[in-house]
Amino acid sequence: VVHFKMKIYIYTPFAEPEIQKFKESLSAKYQVIIGEQLPTEQREAQFRTCEICYGNPPLDWLANNETLLWLQLNSTGLDPYQKLTDYHFKLTNLKGFFGQSVAETALAGILGMYRRIDHLARLQSNKTWVGAPLRASLHLLSKSKVLILGSGAIGLKIKDLLSGFQCNTTILNSKTITQLADYLPNTDILIAALPETKETIGLLNKAYLTMLKPSALFVNVGRGSAVDEEYLIKILEENKIFGAVLDVTEKEPLPKESPLWAMENVLLTQHSSGGWAEEAAEKVIFFLRNLARFESGEELVNNVDLVKGY
Amino acid sequence: VVHFKMKIYIYTPFAEPEIQKFKESLSAKYQVIIGEQLPTEQREAQFRTCEICYGNPPLDWLANNETLLWLQLNSTGLDPYQKLTDYHFKLTNLKGFFGQSVAETALAGILGMYRRIDHLARLQSNKTWVGAPLRASLHLLSKSKVLILGSGAIGLKIKDLLSGFQCNTTILNSKTITQLADYLPNTDILIAALPETKETIGLLNKAYLTMLKPSALFVNVGRGSAVDEEYLIKILEENKIFGAVLDVTEKEPLPKESPLWAMENVLLTQHSSGGWAEEAAEKVIFFLRNLARFESGEELVNNVDLVKGY
Numbered sequence: 001v002v003h004f005k006m007k008i009y010i011y012t013p014f015a016e017p018e019i020q021k022f023k024e025s026l027s028a029k030y031q032v033i034i035g036e037q038l039p040t041e042q043r044e045a046q047f048r049t050c051e052i053c054y055g056n057p058p059l060d061w062l063a064n065n066e067t068l069l070w071l072q073l074n075s076t077g078l079d080p081y082q083k084l085t086d087y088h089f090k091l092t093n094l095k096g097f098f099g100q101s102v103a104e105t106a107l108a109g110i111l112g113m114y115r116r117i118d119h120l121a122r123l124q125s126n127k128t129w130v131g132a133p134l135r136a137s138l139h140l141l142s143k144s145k146v147l148i149l150g151s152g153a154i155g156l157k158i159k160d161l162l163s164g165f166q167c168n169t170t171i172l173n174s175k176t177i178t179q180l181a182d183y184l185p186n187t188d189i190l191i192a193a194l195p196e197t198k199e200t201i202g203l204l205n206k207a208y209l210t211m212l213k214p215s216a217l218f219v220n221v222g223r224g225s226a227v228d229e230e231y232l233i234k235i236l237e238e239n240k241i242f243g244a245v246l247d248v249t250e251k252e253p254l255p256k257e258s259p260l261w262a263m264e265n266v267l268l269t270q271h272s273s274g275g276w277a278e279e280a281a282e283k284v285i286f287f288l289r290n291l292a293r294f295e296s297g298e299e300l301v302n303n304v305d306l307v308k309g310y
Numbered sequence: 311v312v313h314f315k316m317k318i319y320i321y322t323p324f325a326e327p328e329i330q331k332f333k334e335s336l337s338a339k340y341q342v343i344i345g346e347q348l349p350t351e352q353r354e355a356q357f358r359t360c361e362i363c364y365g366n367p368p369l370d371w372l373a374n375n376e377t378l379l380w381l382q383l384n385s386t387g388l389d390p391y392q393k394l395t396d397y398h399f400k401l402t403n404l405k406g407f408f409g410q411s412v413a414e415t416a417l418a419g420i421l422g423m424y425r426r427i428d429h430l431a432r433l434q435s436n437k438t439w440v441g442a443p444l445r446a447s448l449h450l451l452s453k454s455k456v457l458i459l460g461s462g463a464i465g466l467k468i469k470d471l472l473s474g475f476q477c478n479t480t481i482l483n484s485k486t487i488t489q490l491a492d493y494l495p496n497t498d499i500l501i502a503a504l505p506e507t508k509e510t511i512g513l514l515n516k517a518y519l520t521m522l523k524p525s526a527l528f529v530n531v532g533r534g535s536a537v538d539e540e541y542l543i544k545i546l547e548e549n550k551i552f553g554a555v556l557d558v559t560e561k562e563p564l565p566k567e568s569p570l571w572a573m574e575n576v577l578l579t580q581h582s583s584g585g586w587a588e589e590a591a592e593k594v595i596f597f598l599r600n601l602a603r604f605e606s607g608e609e610l611v612n613n614v615d616l617v618k619g620y
Contacts, residue, residue, distance in 0.1 A: 105448075107417075108427050112421070114414065115419075117419065117422040117428060117577070120580060121422075122435060124578050127571040134582040135589060140410060160474045163473055163474035164470045164474050165471060253439035262437075266434075267430065267431065268433075269425070270441050271442070272444040273425075274445065275442070277446055277447070277449055
């Protein structure tokens with residue numbers, strides 16, 4: 001009897017503990033190929049013999065691929081796979097996986113700006129005690145009017161985390177975003193938690209940003225493309241808004257010459273918000289659970305339809 | 311007809327907007343004396359002609375004072391007035407006034423340490439992009455086991471603020487503090503929000519601190535005297551706990567030579583936690599409301615009995 005084992009290609013460069021977990025969990029039933037451990041020139045050819053893949057391989061590896069049955073992306077975002085017009089494999093992403101983590105960085109950033117954790121950290125580096133005179137420069141999050149753009153996992157989780165703060169929180173989604181201008185002039189904290197789509201690119205334009213009041217805090221934990229960054233920088237420089245917490249920017253890494261680096265009313269979280277110590281281990285667990293569904297023919301979690309775009 | 315106006319002495323050095331608010335609100339009925347505006351040598355004599363005072367005057371001004379009817383302290387703490395053995399005026403404090411603000415700094419500090427806002431602020435100062443490699447060093451607050459020491463306004467408010475984080479939160483008060491050793495080995499975040507009393511001084515001794523696990527975060531928003539600071543520094547240096555957020559320390563300002571300044575697993579918030587931009591204005595409002603009760607003979611809010619000690 002000859003046994004054919006399906007091949008699983010791990011494209012994402014995981015660290016040793018996760019690679020071991022993949023191998024231990026899968027080797028009995030599958031042939032596990034760790035892309036990172038192959039010579040570069042062999043990777044595409046090996047990939048093209050695999051039925052299953054975890055990770056975000058180059059777009060052209062997927063062209064004319066007749067073997068692949070299922071691609072589990074290592075991201076929520078679908079870029080650049082929206083460009084696939086003709087594909088025959090199942091496609092799943094990590095939608096919702098980063099909600100808690102991103103929402104916690106959003107809260108950490110807001111409270112950080114209001115309670116001046118960034119300033120206090122810099123004072124500490126300089127061994128400088130300021131003490132009581134700091135107090136009048138602090139603000140309270142409680143009872144703020146919060147406007148969240150995006151009703152995905154991140155937006156919903158931020159609303160959850162705010163539940164103890166007696167805030168007045170509104171979420172606008174793609175259907176209600178037309179009300180944006182009604183809310184902005186009265187918003188204390190504007191949080192963009194939007195995916196990148198045709199509708200969201202450039203959404204927060206000059207006209208909308210101008211409606212923010214001088215005490216408004218802007219938070220972006222979605223995509224940098226949602227905002228007119230040049231104009232955002234201008235209103236931050238002129239103190240026309242209170243400040244900004246930016247996990248994302250138009251260009252990442254943020255170029256050295258960006259004025260955002262030196263602005264005291266800006267906190268840059270360097271697109272770290274989706275991460276936490278157990279992130280990689282939990283990705284493996286997520287994949288193994290989805291693989292069990294694949295094996296039993298159940299519908300996969302986070303199935304994506306590229307024609308619909310989500 | 312001769313009108314006698316009661317005299318109100320404002321001891322606390324308020325800024326101009328609050329002084330104006332006092333004068334506007336009180337001048338029709340009272341003679342308002344702004345201590346800070348008097349020559350130093352006249353202050354005590356003027357004080358001793360007053361029926362009402364806002365602020366924390368020197369203890370000896372209160373000795374043999376037959377005129378004072380009511381002293382509204384500008385603090386929650388009663389130090390040094392516990393030393394008054396014989397006094398005939400009403401005494402009120404600001405109990406509860408700082409709860410929301412202190413609780414917000416506690417949350418800002420915890421989330422700051424878990425999402426590395428302090429580290430990100432320092433990277434920003436150096437215009438250094440780290441990005442994705444930061445992710446594995448971040449932690450989630452959600453689902454943590456939180457132990458709060460102190461069931462005053464601060465402790466209760468911290469529990470409120472945590473309500474969206476699915477934490478397992480326990481509060482120990484002076485009656486249940488005997489259970490401390492049962493909880494400590496299983497605590498992710500230990501928050502001291504204790505007043506300074508005979509029972510709390512030195513409470514967190516070596517024996518208790520040793521019970522904390524390596525991933526534990528310690529937060530002190532009460533009084534520095536509650537902790538064996540030398541031992542705390544030792545376990546922080548040896549990474550026997552994850553870190554500390556310290557709003558209070560044994561000595562304040564923290565001496566330049568303290569090792570705490572340079573520790574990356576420590577965040578110093580410089581006893582700023584009780585403050586916010588509207589703090590002074592709200593103190594005036596609090597006093598005016600209590601004054602209305604004083605005028606109508608109602609019981610004052612935050613009446614303190616120094617014999618009982620609270």
